[in-house]
Amino acid sequence: MDTNASRAVLTAGRLGFRVSRPTAALPTTGVTTSYFTITGGRVEVTLLIGEVTTVIEGSDPGISVTSRATTGTAVVLNSTVDISSLEAGGFIRVDGAGSALVKSNAGAVLSTTLSSGFVVPTGNIAVIATTTKTGSVKWDLWYFPIDEGATVTAA
Amino acid sequence: MYTQPTPGASFIKDLGKGFTASRAADTLPQSVADPGEALFTVTGGRVFITRLIGTVVTTAIEGTDPVLSVTSAPTTGTAVVLASTVNASSLQIGGHLSVEGDGTALVKSNAGAVLATATPCGCVVPVGNIGLISGASKTGSMKWDLTYFPLDAGAAVVGTAV
Numbered sequence: 001m002d003t004n005a006s007r008a009v010l011t012a013g014r015l016g017f018r019v020s021r022p023t024a025a026l027p028t029t030g031v032t033t034s035y036f037t038i039t040g041g042r043v044e045v046t047l048l049i050g051e052v053t054t055v056i057e058g059s060d061p062g063i064s065v066t067s068r069a070t071t072g073t074a075v076v077l078n079s080t081v082d083i084s085s086l087e088a089g090g091f092i093r094v095d096g097a098g099s100a101l102v103k104s105n106a107g108a109v110l111s112t113t114l115s116s117g118f119v120v121p122t123g124n125i126a127v128i129a130t131t132t133k134t135g136s137v138k139w140d141l142w143y144f145p146i147d148e149g150a151t152v153t154a155a
Numbered sequence: 156m157y158t159q160p161t162p163g164a165s166f167i168k169d170l171g172k173g174f175t176a177s178r179a180a181d182t183l184p185q186s187v188a189d190p191g192e193a194l195f196t197v198t199g200g201r202v203f204i205t206r207l208i209g210t211v212v213t214t215a216i217e218g219t220d221p222v223l224s225v226t227s228a229p230t231t232g233t234a235v236v237l238a239s240t241v242n243a244s245s246l247q248i249g250g251h252l253s254v255e256g257d258g259t260a261l262v263k264s265n266a267g268a269v270l271a272t273a274t275p276c277g278c279v280v281p282v283g284n285i286g287l288i289s290g291a292s293k294t295g296s297m298k299w300d301l302t303y304f305p306l307d308a309g310a311a312v313v314g315t316a317v
Contacts, residue, residue, distance in 0.1 A: 014173060
């Protein structure tokens, strides 16, 4: 029988475990805000998307996403994109290519050239804002553990 | 001796690419603007699409371009183009149009294969419709097939009735 539970198993088989971060206001400028915490080892992130729940302010808010290792130097997963006026239901995709974040209106999160995920170590995934602006986003992340005991939780 | 049961082909198919939704063969929409003629309906939440292809059946595409594109129109918010137009004129029976889901042009091919692309389909669409836009009224008939994984509990895709 095709139940929601069995359907979720198949999704987990393709994308891994899901971690959700509840909707929250955009971070304050100059403050690197941890969104997800990685413990116990490395994980491969297969999908990381933000969905706007309160429209983003119209004047030049930009965000970027970085992986901050507990030991070692941080790596920019995606650089700054201007998300001004991004509508409720709009999306921000982190593909881990180091290039600009991929934003889109509510219709879809577009595919990117990367067919595989990106790997992050113990530490956290953080969002950096260029300015302090209004707007709220909820985030969802799917991952596979690489090292035994590795997990991700919402910060 | 214990023999490992063989998983059904359907299960293996679902495991690899996700659940399948199909839309039966239908004539091309006749000059239907954005958001187009609905091919698939998404309900219950977001889905991750792993493949979306159209196949020409019964009637080849007319010799002049129907100017086809594919869009995702959410129930709330602004539509996003999943694949922009490609000249599909004279596409043969069995020929394909493939959606990469990155907003670039549909990828067309003759019946022999749907070729691999640099951007494999991996887009996310919310509750709403996936539609086929036509910029002209041309003859031709296509069926469409989509595979997906639900991202939210209860999310599902069905092909619209023809």
